[in-house]
Amino acid sequence: MKSPSTALSAPVIVGRGRVGRSIAAAAASAELEPVLRAGDDLEGLAGRAVLLCVPDQAIASVAAGIGAAGSPPSLIGHTSGATGLEALEAAGAEQSFSLHPLQTIPDGETDLAGCPAAVAATAPATLEAVTDLATTLGMTPFRVAEADRATYHAAASIASNFLVTVEQTAAELLDGIGIDRPREVLAPLVRRSLENWLERGPAALTGPIARGDEVTVGAHREALRDHPELLDLYDGLAARTRELAATGSPR
DSSP states (O other): OOOHHHHHTSOEEEOOSHHHHHHHHHHHHTTOOOEEEOTTOOSSOTTOEEEEOSOGGGHHHHHHHHHHTTOOOSEEEEOOSSOOGGGGGGGOOSEEEEEEEOSOOOSTTOOOTTOEEEEEESSHHHHHHHHHHHHHTTOEEEEOOGGGHHHHHHHHHHHHHHHHHHHHHHHHHHHHTTOSSHHHHHHHHHHHHHHHHHHHGGGGOOSHHHHTOHHHHHHHHHHGGGSHHHHHHHHHHHHHHHHHHHHSOOO
16 A cells, blocks of 8 residues: 555545535645546546545445455545545545645635644544645644534534625625625624624624623614514524623624
């Protein structure tokens, strides 16, 4: 068997979606020798290092397809944040690993330079090799234990997906009262709030809840009675904000 580092210098990237194309571009820029394949091109992988860049629900079936082809790779990995390494077992590889860029990847030309990447592996040498690979691709690797995968991915989803949900909800409320270009109107507030949080954590909280102004909070809730589907969202976020305000230095 080739050493994990040697095998990963010419990875076979299975999956031509946004993640696969972006990782292949990063590997080519780093002067590695990636091979980008479609998700159903599973022949001739014996002794290779394979990275599955396919949807989470397809990882186990693609791994099984590789195993059924009868030419198991030496290493097999995936780019899922939530899926465990056991999903790769059917491929028959000697070792498995994962490399999850902690970044939103909207297209196949996404620059991954500087983004954190969660790594895991079934053996120390493979973990060291995939850590080195992430660094070579311009990412900043950190390790996540198998038992912590769901928690890690929940945090990532809250930070990224839920942020979009919250901001879009705010924009739709403004749009509903006739304010033009609501995303542009909200953008300076959103950007400043993010920068303040990065610098100060929960002490960045401002607004009526942080001040203990329950009269204004009540007015918010009354206004949202025209949008009953949003009241539970508002109340849940308000309760969590009260908890955070108690830990920081809100103004």
